[in-house]
Amino acid sequence: MKQGELVWLWMALVILGAVTVLAYRSIDSAADTLGWVEHTGKVLQQISEVTAAYSRAVTARRAYVVAGDDSQLADVRDLDERLGRAIGAERASLADNPSQLRSLEAMSRLLEERLSSLDASVAQRRREGVGVETAEGFALTAQIRTIREKMEGEENRLLAERDALTRRDMARTKFAEIIGTLASFAILLFAFNRLRREIARRQQTEQALVASQSFLDSIVENIPNMIFVKEAGELRFERINRAGEQLLGVKRADLVRKNDFDLFPREQAEFFQERDRETLNNKIPVDIAEEPIKTARGERWLHTKKVPVLDAEGVPKYLLGISEDITEQRQAAEALKSAKDAAEAANHELEAFSYSVAHDLRAPLRGINGYSVALVEDIGDKLDGEAKDYLQRIGAGATRMGQLIDALLGLSRVSRADLVREPVNVTEMASSVVAQLRMSDVARVVDFVVADGLRAQGDPLLLRALLENLLGNAWKFTSKLERARIEVGRTEYEGALAYFVRDNGAGFDMEYAGKLFAPFQRLHKPTEFSGTGIGLATVQRIVWRHGGKVWAEGHVGRGATFHFTVDDARSAQGVDHGQ
Amino acid sequence: MASNKVILLVEDNYDDEVLTLRALKKSHIANEVVVAHDGVEALDYIFGTGVHAGRDVTIQPQVVLLDLNLPRIGGLEVLKRLRAVERTRFLPVVVLTSSKEDEDMMKSYANGANAYVSKPVEFDAFSEAVKTLGLFWLLLNEIAPPPRRPL
Numbered sequence: 001m002k003q004g005e006l007v008w009l010w011m012a013l014v015i016l017g018a019v020t021v022l023a024y025r026s027i028d029s030a031a032d033t034l035g036w037v038e039h040t041g042k043v044l045q046q047i048s049e050v051t052a053a054y055s056r057a058v059t060a061r062r063a064y065v066v067a068g069d070d071s072q073l074a075d076v077r078d079l080d081e082r083l084g085r086a087i088g089a090e091r092a093s094l095a096d097n098p099s100q101l102r103s104l105e106a107m108s109r110l111l112e113e114r115l116s117s118l119d120a121s122v123a124q125r126r127r128e129g130v131g132v133e134t135a136e137g138f139a140l141t142a143q144i145r146t147i148r149e150k151m152e153g154e155e156n157r158l159l160a161e162r163d164a165l166t167r168r169d170m171a172r173t174k175f176a177e178i179i180g181t182l183a184s185f186a187i188l189l190f191a192f193n194r195l196r197r198e199i200a201r202r203q204q205t206e207q208a209l210v211a212s213q214s215f216l217d218s219i220v221e222n223i224p225n226m227i228f229v230k231e232a233g234e235l236r237f238e239r240i241n242r243a244g245e246q247l248l249g250v251k252r253a254d255l256v257r258k259n260d261f262d263l264f265p266r267e268q269a270e271f272f273q274e275r276d277r278e279t280l281n282n283k284i285p286v287d288i289a290e291e292p293i294k295t296a297r298g299e300r301w302l303h304t305k306k307v308p309v310l311d312a313e314g315v316p317k318y319l320l321g322i323s324e325d326i327t328e329q330r331q332a333a334e335a336l337k338s339a340k341d342a343a344e345a346a347n348h349e350l351e352a353f354s355y356s357v358a359h360d361l362r363a364p365l366r367g368i369n370g371y372s373v374a375l376v377e378d379i380g381d382k383l384d385g386e387a388k389d390y391l392q393r394i395g396a397g398a399t400r401m402g403q404l405i406d407a408l409l410g411l412s413r414v415s416r417a418d419l420v421r422e423p424v425n426v427t428e429m430a431s432s433v434v435a436q437l438r439m440s441d442v443a444r445v446v447d448f449v450v451a452d453g454l455r456a457q458g459d460p461l462l463l464r465a466l467l468e469n470l471l472g473n474a475w476k477f478t479s480k481l482e483r484a485r486i487e488v489g490r491t492e493y494e495g496a497l498a499y500f501v502r503d504n505g506a507g508f509d510m511e512y513a514g515k516l517f518a519p520f521q522r523l524h525k526p527t528e529f530s531g532t533g534i535g536l537a538t539v540q541r542i543v544w545r546h547g548g549k550v551w552a553e554g555h556v557g558r559g560a561t562f563h564f565t566v567d568d569a570r571s572a573q574g575v576d577h578g579q
Numbered sequence: 580m581a582s583n584k585v586i587l588l589v590e591d592n593y594d595d596e597v598l599t600l601r602a603l604k605k606s607h608i609a610n611e612v613v614v615a616h617d618g619v620e621a622l623d624y625i626f627g628t629g630v631h632a633g634r635d636v637t638i639q640p641q642v643v644l645l646d647l648n649l650p651r652i653g654g655l656e657v658l659k660r661l662r663a664v665e666r667t668r669f670l671p672v673v674v675l676t677s678s679k680e681d682e683d684m685m686k687s688y689a690n691g692a693n694a695y696v697s698k699p700v701e702f703d704a705f706s707e708a709v710k711t712l713g714l715f716w717l718l719l720n721e722i723a724p725p726p727r728r729p730l
Contacts, residue, residue, distance in 0.1 A: 354680075355678070355680060359648050359676070359677045359678050360677075362677045362698070362700055363592050363594065363595060363677055364594070365700045366594065366595065366598065366677075366698060366699075366700050366702070366705065367594035367595075367598070369700055369701055369702050370594065370597075370598040370601075370702035370705065371594075371598075372702075373702040373703065374598075374601060374702070395701075395702070398700060399700055399701045401700075402699075402700030402701070403700075406679070409679065
């Protein structure tokens with residue numbers, strides 16, 4: 001209970017208590033005074049009784065004294081005793097009132113005196129035949145009357161006084177009752193009002209609670225992953241959401257209050273509960289990347305997170321579980337893995353094949369070439385020009401086939417080699433290739449223009465092979481010019497950085513641009529320009545391995561430009577405009 | 580040329596054997612050439628076992644020209660076994676093969692080959708290579724003496 005409410009309760013109790021005490025005391029006091037009123041009445045009656053008894057006692061004696069009637073004398077003794085009893089009773093009643101008691105005692109003495117005087121008159125009559133009432137006797141009677149009247153007066157005064165007191169007490173009681181009733185009403189009204197407001201407030205809170213509860217419920221219900229709650233003791237299911245029902249193929253009514261052993265094969269149930277205990281004992285969430293579970297729809301795979309739910313004292317109360325059905329992902333991953341395995345196996349086969357090409361195909365070529373050369377050497381002077389030429393062609397054919405095999409192996413090496421991305425200074429690399437080309441034919445006049453600050457993120461060995469091929473082509477296809485110009489630079493392509501190698505050489509017909517990058521495709525006759533037809537295929541493969549694009553533009557007799565990207569966000573950042 | 584020095588040619592391909600011998604002859608290298616046609620024969624010759632049992636193994640070839648792809652015991656295995664034995668640990672071995680694979684080259688050097696030569700298809704280039712090899716290994720190179728301690 002709140003402090004304020006406690007104060008109110010105490011106040012109400014104090015008010016009601018005070019009113020009760022007040023009323024009780026008024027009633028008590030009224031009852032008291034009422035007793036006294038009654039007592040006074042009794043005293044008054046006793047006075048009458050004393051008066052009556054005295055009158056009888058006097059009358060019996062006087063009848064003899066005055067009229068000689070002795071009929072009543074026999075009763076005198078009884079009458080005197082009656083008077084004595086009446087006086088005794090009155091004395092008892094007046095024990096609390098000393099002044100009245102004194103009056104009574106005075107009256108009692110006077111009564112005795114009056115009766116003694118009459119007794120003397122009675123004796124006189126008997127003796128002398130005539131009795132005399134003395135004046136003294138009358139005076140006593142008058143005194144007795146005075147005292148009696150005084151006592152009666154006193155008692156009547158007391159009666160009036162006590163009556164007034166009673167009325168006052170009654171009025172007080174009535175007042176207390178009214179006040180009490182009013183206070184009770186007020187407190188009742190106040191309490192009722194407060195109660196009503198409290199009830200309204202609680203109803204509101206309850207409604208809000210119900211609303212928020214149903215909101216939470218509907219969220220839990222609609223989450224597309226299985227959500228379940230187990231109690232921490234026996235790990236029985238307390239709750240499960242719709243996705244859980246669908247996943248397990250079990251209605252929640254058939255699942256609640258059951259544990260894993262009721263629902264799943266022993267081995268799985270043991271695994272689940274082991275993880276549950278681990279979560280609850282360590283009080284930390286546990287992540288199970290993959291776990292199999294037997295459901296009505298067959299075996300599924302779950303990725304489950306288990307979370308301990310602690311009470312206010314930090315004792316695990318519930319286990320919350322969230323499971324994602326990863327069966328399809330897992331199947332996809334497995335399919336991917338087997339595809340990868342197959343690809344790796346194929347790659348392995350390719351490697352074995354390449355090796356055998358390298359080793360086994362070259363050996364017979366050496367034989368063909370070697371023996372044809374040996375024939376020319378040994379019996380060349382015995383052969384005519386035509387036969388010698390044929391032998392030389394046999395040797396040259398074998399040599400060319402060797403070159404083609406080497407080129408093909410080079411291409412396959414480009415495909416197989418591991419790709420390492422690191423910062424490459426393209427400007428420096430191109431310049432080094434250019435220097436190599438110049439050394440191969442120092443007589444040629446070629447203007448090389450290599451842009452400054454070309455940088456890329458790529459495999460240095462592969463990028464060098466790429467530049468060697470492109471610059472080598474440019475060098476080759478400008479060989480018939482007196483003054484060639486070969487340019488290496490960068491440009492922008494679809495928001496990304498692209499590099500280019502441009503020459504003013506033989507060029508090509510754009511109609512055949514699609515054939516440029518295919519292996520062994522050549523757009524020029526071997527008599528014009530030598531080559532294996534593998535160079536651009538190698539370039540394309542290197543670019544593809546970097547995730548980039550390569551394309552060419554050209555016109556017959558007016559040169560060609562080869563563009564390529566190594567399509568990586570980091571390569572764009574690698575451009576240093578400051579240099 | 581010092582004709583007492585033997586060359587051991589380990590070669591399974593007949594054409595290559597003929598052409599190598601021709602190239603040596605053309606280069607005027609008149610040394611005795613012992614030809615082993617697989618790894619087992621090569622090891623038998625060097626260690627004086629099998630078909631070469633009883634050979635004086637204190638006389639060892641001046642150079643071994645070793646192909647990699649051999650029947651029975653491969654070239655790399657031959658190389659490993661030579662390097663594992665004290666007496667042949669420093670025997671000059673030149674790997675002479677068709678292979679241009681980086682991996683073959685790396686493995687050969689890793690197992691203690693003294694040189695790695697890829698056989699060119701063109702005979703002129705091939706005979707040039709053989710000539711250079713002969714000059715270097717038979718004339719210029721001083722080989723480590725075999726240990727005096729008997730096995």
